[in-house]
Amino acid sequence: MAANPSGPDDLSGKEQPFVTHLIELRDRLVRAAIAVGVVFGVLCLWPGPAGLYDLLAAPLVANLPKGATLIATSVISPFIVPLKITLMAAFMVALPVVLYQMWAFVAPGLYAHEQKLVLPLVISSTLLFLMGVAFCYFFVFGQVFAFIQSFAPKTITAAPDIEAYLSFVLTMFIAFGASFEVPVVVVVLARMGLVTIQKLKEFRSYFIVLAFIIAAIITPPDVVSQLALAIPMCLLYEVGIVAARIFIKHTQAPGEPSAPPT
Numbered sequence: 001m002a003a004n005p006s007g008p009d010d011l012s013g014k015e016q017p018f019v020t021h022l023i024e025l026r027d028r029l030v031r032a033a034i035a036v037g038v039v040f041g042v043l044c045l046w047p048g049p050a051g052l053y054d055l056l057a058a059p060l061v062a063n064l065p066k067g068a069t070l071i072a073t074s075v076i077s078p079f080i081v082p083l084k085i086t087l088m089a090a091f092m093v094a095l096p097v098v099l100y101q102m103w104a105f106v107a108p109g110l111y112a113h114e115q116k117l118v119l120p121l122v123i124s125s126t127l128l129f130l131m132g133v134a135f136c137y138f139f140v141f142g143q144v145f146a147f148i149q150s151f152a153p154k155t156i157t158a159a160p161d162i163e164a165y166l167s168f169v170l171t172m173f174i175a176f177g178a179s180f181e182v183p184v185v186v187v188v189l190a191r192m193g194l195v196t197i198q199k200l201k202e203f204r205s206y207f208i209v210l211a212f213i214i215a216a217i218i219t220p221p222d223v224v225s226q227l228a229l230a231i232p233m234c235l236l237y238e239v240g241i242v243a244a245r246i247f248i249k250h251t252q253a254p255g256e257p258s259a260p261p262t
Contacts, residue, residue: 028101035097040090049082053162056085056169059141063149064158071159081162088170092130099126117191117247125184128236132180133173140176140228147224172225175218179233186240187247197248200241207237 043052057070072078091098099122107115152158189195195203211233212226219225 025105028105032094032098032101035094036087036090039094040087043086043090043093049086052085052089053082056137057162057165059137060145060160060165062142063145065149068158070162070165072163073161074163077161077163081166084166092133095126095130099123116250120247121184121187125181128180128184129177132177132232135180135228135232136172136176140172140225143224143228144220144222147222148220172219176229179214179229180236182233182236183240183243186237187244190244191247197241197245200244204237208234211237 043049047055061070072081074080103119103122106118110118149158186200190197190200208230211230215226215230215233219229
């Protein structure tokens with residue numbers, strides 16, 4: 001039974017036996033796996049693993065010397081690497097379904113005010129992660145590869161290994177996807193009462209330094225990728241402060257005192 005917004009903030013849903021919860025969890029996981037599997041099958045048909053790898057490698061190939069290509073140093077790499085990329089793409093495409101199954105499993109055990117908080121955070125964290133990956137692919141890769149090749153001596157012929165390139169791409173995708181989650185982290189910390197809006201504002205200058213340190217550690221040793229990671233993190237920190245103020249206002253439990261004005 002849905003929670004009555006005008007009544008007590010009771011748990012939405014009835015207690016169920018432990019085994020029933022395990023069965024439901026299994027069913028949710030199976031549905032999520034089926035969603036990933038279906039998308040994987042579709043992507044294998046079109047554009048295909050080879051097509052997806054060509055798409056992923058396009059930013060690097062565009063900046064290689066004329067006639068240079070990527071190489072495979074392992075016998076099975078031309079087969080395994082494209083399949084890994086296809087599976088990665090399938091998971092990202094099916095991510096909304098996976099997160100919905102997670103939400104559907106935990107939602108009945110949440111209070112009404114907690115549901116108001118969790119669902120927007122699940123949606124926003126998904127969108128922000130995908131935005132980070134897209135920003136990395138469409139902007140950062142092209143700039144970084146062009147910058148690196150501009151410093152390469154003429155006597156060196158670039159021929160990157162496809163497995164090394166896949167590892168680099170995954171690291172960069174995770175780094176940028178995670179860095180775009182800064183607003184979500186700020187909102188959660190503020191909503192849990194671990195920090196106040198005022199403290200977040202006072203920490204702003206320290207966060208800017210921290211963002212550049214993180215960018216210097218995670219990204220390749222070039223200025224372009226470091227700035228491309230650090231600057232969005234600083235901007236998203238400001239977005240998180242604004243979002244935290246809104247979430248605190250609209251996700252308070254009945255009877256919870258209002259947050260002090262900032």
